[in-house]
Amino acid sequence: MGRSERFGRPLLMGGALAIGLYLLLPSLVIVPMALTRSQLIQFPPEWISIHAFTDYLGDPQWIASTLVSLKVALLATVIACLAGSSAAIALQGRRFRGQAIVVGVILSPIVVPLIVLALADYLFFVQLRFIAAWIRIGLAHSLLVTPYVFVTVQASLAGLDPALARSARSLGARPVSVLRHVTWPAIRPGVLAGAIFAFAVSFDEVVIALFLQSPEATTLPVRMFTSIQYDLTPKIAAIASLMLGLAALALAAQGLVALRRKQPQSS
Amino acid sequence: MVAMSTAEGAISSRQRRRLPADRLFLLLPIAVLYGLLLVAPIAFIVETSFSAGLDHYRGVIETPLLWRVIENTVVISATTTFVALILAYAYAAALWRAKPVLRVVLLSLVLLPFWTGVLVKNFAWAALLQDNGVILDLLRAVGFDTGGLSLLHNRFAVIIGMVHYVLPYAVFPIYATLIAIDWRLVRAAQSLGASFPRAVWNVILPLSLPGVLAAGLLVFIVSTGFFITPIILGSPRDMMIANLVDFYAHQIVDFGGAAALAMLVIASVSVLVIAYQRVPKEGQYGTL
Numbered sequence: 001m002g003r004s005e006r007f008g009r010p011l012l013m014g015g016a017l018a019i020g021l022y023l024l025l026p027s028l029v030i031v032p033m034a035l036t037r038s039q040l041i042q043f044p045p046e047w048i049s050i051h052a053f054t055d056y057l058g059d060p061q062w063i064a065s066t067l068v069s070l071k072v073a074l075l076a077t078v079i080a081c082l083a084g085s086s087a088a089i090a091l092q093g094r095r096f097r098g099q100a101i102v103v104g105v106i107l108s109p110i111v112v113p114l115i116v117l118a119l120a121d122y123l124f125f126v127q128l129r130f131i132a133a134w135i136r137i138g139l140a141h142s143l144l145v146t147p148y149v150f151v152t153v154q155a156s157l158a159g160l161d162p163a164l165a166r167s168a169r170s171l172g173a174r175p176v177s178v179l180r181h182v183t184w185p186a187i188r189p190g191v192l193a194g195a196i197f198a199f200a201v202s203f204d205e206v207v208i209a210l211f212l213q214s215p216e217a218t219t220l221p222v223r224m225f226t227s228i229q230y231d232l233t234p235k236i237a238a239i240a241s242l243m244l245g246l247a248a249l250a251l252a253a254q255g256l257v258a259l260r261r262k263q264p265q266s267s
Numbered sequence: 268m269v270a271m272s273t274a275e276g277a278i279s280s281r282q283r284r285r286l287p288a289d290r291l292f293l294l295l296p297i298a299v300l301y302g303l304l305l306v307a308p309i310a311f312i313v314e315t316s317f318s319a320g321l322d323h324y325r326g327v328i329e330t331p332l333l334w335r336v337i338e339n340t341v342v343i344s345a346t347t348t349f350v351a352l353i354l355a356y357a358y359a360a361a362l363w364r365a366k367p368v369l370r371v372v373l374l375s376l377v378l379l380p381f382w383t384g385v386l387v388k389n390f391a392w393a394a395l396l397q398d399n400g401v402i403l404d405l406l407r408a409v410g411f412d413t414g415g416l417s418l419l420h421n422r423f424a425v426i427i428g429m430v431h432y433v434l435p436y437a438v439f440p441i442y443a444t445l446i447a448i449d450w451r452l453v454r455a456a457q458s459l460g461a462s463f464p465r466a467v468w469n470v471i472l473p474l475s476l477p478g479v480l481a482a483g484l485l486v487f488i489v490s491t492g493f494f495i496t497p498i499i500l501g502s503p504r505d506m507m508i509a510n511l512v513d514f515y516a517h518q519i520v521d522f523g524g525a526a527a528l529a530m531l532v533i534a535s536v537s538v539l540v541i542a543y544q545r546v547p548k549e550g551q552y553g554t555l
Contacts, residue, residue, distance in 0.1 A: 004464050012364065020376035026380075027391070029391055086297065087293065087296070090293035108305070113491070115492065120311060204387075224390070240391070247382040
């Protein structure tokens with residue numbers, strides 16, 4: 001082992017940890033900033049008070065926005081799970097003409113710039129004023145998050161032997177019961193993982209929600225975005241810490257799903 | 268078993284088949300969803316952009332603002348891509364060579380920001396970089412004369428925030444090409460007389476270039492679409508193309524102009540995406 005190799009390794013690992021600190025830094029400061037006694041964001045904060053959290057919980061506008069965001073994310077997730085999973089089942093296994101194009105189209109919402117989708121959705125939904133504003137946002141988000149569900153379900157189907165469904169059919173099972181007893185158990189972890197990701201993406205999305213907002217349907221990120229431009233307050237730090245907690249929960253949930261998925265294969 | 272595999276062989280040797288009717292039925296929900304929420308809305312953009320012949324396009328192209336904004340978008344995105352690639356390469360290399368425990372730590376550090384929304388991150392960076400924020404306070408505490416130094420609402424802050432956001436997108440494609448490379452290649456090069464740095468430079472780096480190219484294109488595509496970060500961390504002079512679309516739609520309420528701009532965005536992103544799809548993906552060049 002040469003000198004450069006011996007010294008190179010700690011240097012590389014040290015550098016990576018420094019970059020890791022840069023990645024972690026924003027998450028590290030948010031919670032302490034929320035726990036300040038002051039009315040201002042400052043560092044080091046004057047500890048310790050939860051007034052920022054109670055301010056948030058006591059503000060009907062912010063609570064209304066939180067509820068709008070939850071409803072929007074739930075609607076988007078349900079639609080994405082239905083459309084994304086059924087598409088993944090349809091395309092499972094066999095190859096067919098035009099497959100690459102179909103998959104490309106299904107994944108395309110990921111690469112369409114958000115601003116384009118936001119403007120397109122705005123122009124589209126102006127024609128459909130009778131639809132409630134939060135439903136419009138949920139519908140627009142459902143397109144955005146369907147590819148994530150499709151990808152995770154497709155991944156969980158990759159491990160399913162097509163012969164299983166074939167033998168179930170040859171033993172007389174109707175398509176519905178094949179779906180229920182063979183396909184569904186196989187895709188359940190994929191649907192769950194995709195649903196968690198879809199919910200998180202919709203709950204955080206700002207640009208589309210900004211274009212489609214109405215006074216009664218302002219999502220939490222849109223309200224945050226508008227108020228951050230004027231002032232940085234501990235109340236926003238409190239909401240940001242709650243969203244950070246939600247992200248950590250989602251990450252942990254996906255980790256659990258991934259672990260569960262591995263177990264049956266190892267047994 | 269033998270009978271079955273020959274049957275399958277017969278099927279795959281035939282031309283690729285059509286999708287059977289029951290499978291097509293399962294594609295119905297997604298077809299309806301995409302038809303209503305992707306195709307129809309984009310059709311409205313196309314229609315609105317041409318609603319006055321080519322006048323909306325002419326109007327947009329003749330604005331000096333457009334060229335300023337295009338320059339901003341390219342310069343900011345290219346700087347972000349460059350910085351992100353250097354950091355991501357070091358990070359991916361460390362992930363590749365790390366012992367299992369450190370690898371888990373490094374992996375979770377790069378995954379957590381993936382899950383945090385862009386607003387939460389931007390808020391934190393604004394709080395860190397503001398005039399009485401942590402970073403300037405720390406600099407003063409160690410005796411540095413910060414004078415009138417301002418870290419927030421400038422291009423520097425935009426790039427800090429954007430690199431932070433795109434770093435995971437750069438790390439994973441590079442990591443994927445690196446883990447496909449056989450480390451014994453370095454040993455082989457050394458046994459032939461190369462020094463360690465030379466072995467890494469002449470063997471590992473060229474083998475990992477497809478991953479770097481893929482990561483660079485992906486990061487550049489993501490960077491050109493930024494909307495929130497230039498507003499929160501930048502100044503009005505850092506306006507990017509997405510902000511200009513918003514400016515046309517919300518400030519001067521010219522939806523024809525906004526739609527024409529959106530068409531230009533679609534065209535340029537399509538070119539980049541097609542280029543990205545032609546880049547060989549992970550491992551294709553890295554295996555022996």
